[in-house]
Amino acid sequence: MCNFLQQQAKLVSGMVSGWDRLRFRGTLSRLCHAEGLNAFIHASGRKFKEFKEFAIWSSTQLKEAALKAARSLDRPVIYLSSSRFSKEQIARECAKDDGIQEGLICCLTAVEPCSSFVIRKNKISGEFNFQRAPRRCQHIYHYYQHPVFGFMHVRLQTWLPFDQFICINGREWLSRRLDDARIPYLRKENCFLEIDDLATAQRMLDEQVQFDWKPALDQIAAAVAPDLEQMLSPVPIGYYWTIMESEWASDFMFNRAEDLSRLYPSLLHHGMRSFGSREVLRFLGQKVPLRANCFANQKCQIVSDLEKRVEGIRIKHRVGSNSIKMYNKQGSVLRVETTLNWINELKSPRRREDGSVKWMPMRRGVADARARADASDKANQRYIDAMAAVTAPVTLASLTASLCDPVTWKKQRIRGLNPLHEPDAQLLQAVSKGEFLLHGLRNRDLQAVFFPDATDKPKEKRRRSAQISRKLRMLRAHGLLSKLPNTHRYIVSDKGRRVITALIAARQADVNKLSKAA
Numbered sequence: 001m002c003n004f005l006q007q008q009a010k011l012v013s014g015m016v017s018g019w020d021r022l023r024f025r026g027t028l029s030r031l032c033h034a035e036g037l038n039a040f041i042h043a044s045g046r047k048f049k050e051f052k053e054f055a056i057w058s059s060t061q062l063k064e065a066a067l068k069a070a071r072s073l074d075r076p077v078i079y080l081s082s083s084r085f086s087k088e089q090i091a092r093e094c095a096k097d098d099g100i101q102e103g104l105i106c107c108l109t110a111v112e113p114c115s116s117f118v119i120r121k122n123k124i125s126g127e128f129n130f131q132r133a134p135r136r137c138q139h140i141y142h143y144y145q146h147p148v149f150g151f152m153h154v155r156l157q158t159w160l161p162f163d164q165f166i167c168i169n170g171r172e173w174l175s176r177r178l179d180d181a182r183i184p185y186l187r188k189e190n191c192f193l194e195i196d197d198l199a200t201a202q203r204m205l206d207e208q209v210q211f212d213w214k215p216a217l218d219q220i221a222a223a224v225a226p227d228l229e230q231m232l233s234p235v236p237i238g239y240y241w242t243i244m245e246s247e248w249a250s251d252f253m254f255n256r257a258e259d260l261s262r263l264y265p266s267l268l269h270h271g272m273r274s275f276g277s278r279e280v281l282r283f284l285g286q287k288v289p290l291r292a293n294c295f296a297n298q299k300c301q302i303v304s305d306l307e308k309r310v311e312g313i314r315i316k317h318r319v320g321s322n323s324i325k326m327y328n329k330q331g332s333v334l335r336v337e338t339t340l341n342w343i344n345e346l347k348s349p350r351r352r353e354d355g356s357v358k359w360m361p362m363r364r365g366v367a368d369a370r371a372r373a374d375a376s377d378k379a380n381q382r383y384i385d386a387m388a389a390v391t392a393p394v395t396l397a398s399l400t401a402s403l404c405d406p407v408t409w410k411k412q413r414i415r416g417l418n419p420l421h422e423p424d425a426q427l428l429q430a431v432s433k434g435e436f437l438l439h440g441l442r443n444r445d446l447q448a449v450f451f452p453d454a455t456d457k458p459k460e461k462r463r464r465s466a467q468i469s470r471k472l473r474m475l476r477a478h479g480l481l482s483k484l485p486n487t488h489r490y491i492v493s494d495k496g497r498r499v500i501t502a503l504i505a506a507r508q509a510d511v512n513k514l515s516k517a518a
Helices: 003-007 034-043 048-072 087-098 170-180 198-209 213-224 257-274 277-283 366-391 396-404 422-431 434-439 443-450 458-477 494-507 511-517
Strands: 012-028 077-079 103-121 128-146 150-157 164-169 185-188 191-195 239-254 302-308 313-319 322-329 333-340 347-351 357-361 407-409 412-414 481-483 490-492
Touching: 003 366, 012 170, 012 191, 012 198, 012 213, 012 366, 034 128, 048 077, 048 103, 048 128, 087 103, 087 128, 087 150, 128 213, 150 170, 150 213, 164 170, 164 213, 170 185, 170 191, 170 198, 191 198, 191 239, 191 333, 198 366, 213 239, 213 366, 239 257, 239 366, 257 302, 257 313, 257 322, 257 333, 257 366, 277 302, 277 313, 277 366, 277 434, 322 366, 333 366, 347 366, 366 494, 396 494, 407 458, 412 458, 422 443, 422 458, 422 494, 434 490, 443 458, 458 481, 458 490, 490 494
Parallel strands: 077 103
Antiparallel strands: 012 164, 012 239, 103 128, 128 150, 150 164, 185 191, 239 333, 302 313, 313 322, 322 333, 347 357, 407 412, 481 490
16 A cells, blocks of 8 residues: 555545556558568569559558448448547547447548658669658548447558557446446546445456457457458558557545645645656656756756646646646546656566566567556656655654664664754765665765765775765664665665655755744
């Protein structure tokens, strides 16, 4: 159980955490780049001069096949002339009016931007080659009441390379499972206000993480474009599935909306005042610089902002196209949500050919969907734990009283700390650095902080190591540090995180404001 949930146990009925929204992209592996399309044309026995005719014919055939199911089922096919129309709203109205509980709801068509190919002549070699270029073409949206995923849609690009985009909502999926299990719940839009059996609901969300995506996505793609394989024959081509966008949400269901509205302003204030670039990088599982706020070669901006919404105020921390945000939904639900669009900075364990496991850059393919879920869930946990450190209903005196007294640890007397005295305050601030919170710290890491000047003298090295060892022993004796098993690393304990955060805030507090508060 997370610290925040323990702290607010009297106010919160429970918490569920899992996928909120997933957007998959299916690309035909041989047609997604210019070299592959060139090889496909040659392998299929076609010539460059026949490409235009083939492209028009294949696009026409694909449109007819994609709309065939809608016409056979007498489902509406609606053309949208402007992007101002809400496709989801139109589809939901169709489902409601026609009482569609399962199957195809409708097809919507619209001309939208896409990425396709053009033929260009190389001025040097005189040869003709394919090049990627931005274009506009007709897209067909298939909206379904899927038997497993619930309300969802597929976006089909009708020009080469015929990409498909499948959008699935994890909470919609959970609703289907709860209905099948006959578990009562109260849901408003994309949010659960109450669930009678939270443990079962969480188990269902955990099963989503273990889901085998490729067969299910292939089946949906085949239903949307049934004749695609025949059109591209004799060259066999299949879709490769990647996760373009993912949202992982942790929902804390408060018993009363009044309790959340009373707590939420202090959470917002702490999020904007206390979380800088280093904390945001740590939350999202990225490397944290040793001393500066961000790396010198940092390519993307790190931004925190507030936005006023209909329901309330949303706080959001962004690192490029990835973000973590917190907002209050439907009055009584506090949601923390991690959005991952660019995962090159993240790593996941991968088994190599020799059987060993190595941490490597995370892949966008569905093969790393579980690793992405784990990274998102940990990001939410780090964020809400950081919130719990400040909102805990305890006084600073109760947190620090025992720290000032000497303790006996492993039959040795260990002195007490003076948290407001500069040497001890410097030590507490050093061990709480963002780069140590993920993977822990070592003796030599603290040496770099307290002894910035390097030395080659063996005697001085031993003296420095011994001094840091005494400091580490003192922090362990007071329960602020824990040793990681089978390593020489130490990590800040839950108690240490709460105490150190409170003490740093107290040292930086404005005396005038404290006097007024007293």
